[in-house]
Amino acid sequence: MDHRLCQHADYQRVYKTSRKQFGKQIAYFHVLRGVPVAGREVARGPRVGLTVPKALGKAVDRNRIKRRLRECVRGALSLLTSDVDVILHPRRSVLTTEFAGLEREVAMIFRSVQAACDRTKNAANRAGSEVEPAQRVPAVQQP
């Protein structure tokens, strides 16, 4: 299963339904993917997208940022277990910092994302057993 997030529509969904959170050198968005709609195939497993706008530098610098981050994501992907979409917004300092520090940061982000997913899933299960789910994320999951 592809762990990349590609479609423009997917990006829009993540941006709409989540709030920006900040790490030291990377800002990130994350959202749980909804229940599969009948007749529509939905990808399983975590997906990660990168956004590197033109303001971060010229083509060489942007490519380098993406490559370093992809390498970090490859190492830390096993930390994400649920069906979650994550978007990373790196800063310019990603170009120059030590690679080991970058790896630590990505791992930390993924751990916190996974923890947040577990929390919301448990809350949804408890609430969904009796009444209408009042939580924000499950409400959005309805098609």
Add this chain to the structure above:
RNA sequence: GCAGGCGGUCGGAUGGUCGCCGCCCGGUGGGCGCAAGCUACACCGGGGGGAGGAAAGUCCGAACUCCGCAGGGCAGUGUGCCGGAUAACGUCCGGGACGCGAGCGUCAAGGCUCGUGGACGGCCAGUGCAACAGAAAACAGACCGCCAGGUGGCCGCAAGGACACAAGGUAAGGGUGAAACGGUGGGGUAAGAGCCCACCGCGUUGGCAGUAAUGACAACGGCACGGUAAACCCCACACGGAGCAAGACCAAAUAGGCAGGGAGACAAUCGCUCCUCUUCAGGCGAUGUCACGUAGCGGCCCGUUACGGCAAGACGAAGGGAUGUGCGCGAGCACAAGUCGGAACCUGCGGGUAGGUUGCUGGAGCGCAUCAGUAAUGCUGCGCCUAGAGGAAUGACCGUCUAAAACAGAAUUCGGCUUACGGGCCGCCUGCACAA
């Protein structure tokens, strides 16, 4: 040897561990097929390939694709010494003239040699522009000046001297400017002046050399023809427009377009028929029966249940009445209410979106050699295949050379230009130092 300038060339190498994107081969599974086999899907194994000299800026030129197009002209845009190269070019090569720098030479200039630079046709077709300064800025003119002679008075014994005035002569000197109808030297003169002479510049003519640009030479002229065309313009030549997000093919859902079906029959009763009422003609509806369509259920042509076939869909004739508007003193007359649409559903067709496939890399290609050419380049032969993605592939870490490499990332493809760039190598020129 060092420093500087110009041109060319290379654009980190190598080893290890993980990882990314195409391609090829083999295997397994899936799918299709009676089979042989095929396969665009998934996985595994192996092999091989994977950014640039500028990939950049998008400044030119092409290929390719679509649109337009009888033919010709105007307008517009671009190019602009000559010859050659090329698919083409604003590019490249060679040559010429000109500018700049250095050296040699000269009293000085002209000149010679080397290097180097550039959008280098035409102001003897026409029109325009030139602030300020200056007397004067364009078929020239005279401010301060200079000048023999004339007139006037003054000084002086005289020779003559200085002054003023009018009419002239002159352009050497002063001064302004970016630019003032040739420059230097000599003669000449009242003062001057190509007025005359020598050299230079310029122009005209002539033949000579050269494919040509042009060059050198001779004779003559006697200075006229100032600058600006990256001012309008003239001359010569070239040019249709858009661009791979061009274009082609396949094509879901939803909405919408077009065509057809839906839009049948029978009997009686009760109704409707356009502001309203009455009558007539025609038409229509509801209820009923049968047939039909759609959906569900039952295994089925069949049965059964539900729904559907629409504003009671026509618009004609005669007469009476009400309302509104206009006209009319009024009686009254005229006009108006309101328009033409077809439903659910089914079938077919065409356009077309998401999405997919293609265009997509073998080409005006690269390397080597021979030959032609001063060269750019071309012919021939041999060898090579060298990214092709689609949110977009080359990375991370550790070694060694060696220290951390500079500018920087393909997106339809080529030929150029321009701009950015650490360092290495090669060639040419200049200067300095040392040695012979």
Add this chain to the structure above:
RNA sequence: GCUGAUGUAGCUCAGUGGUAGAGCACUCCCUUGGUAAGGGAGAGGUCGAGAGUUCAAGCCUCUCCAUCAGCU
């Protein structure tokens, strides 16, 4: 990727090749008991950068830089 447009004072914009301007904003003065308005004076510009043409460039030509917009 392709195609266009624009850069002038702190801001918004003018500017036929001949000394760079307007409005708002800023500083000082007058006016007022004080403020605003009004009047007067003043400061503020590498005309995005660099070359070229020209006697002379904000303007003409070329090359760079930055910003904005359109095509999907």
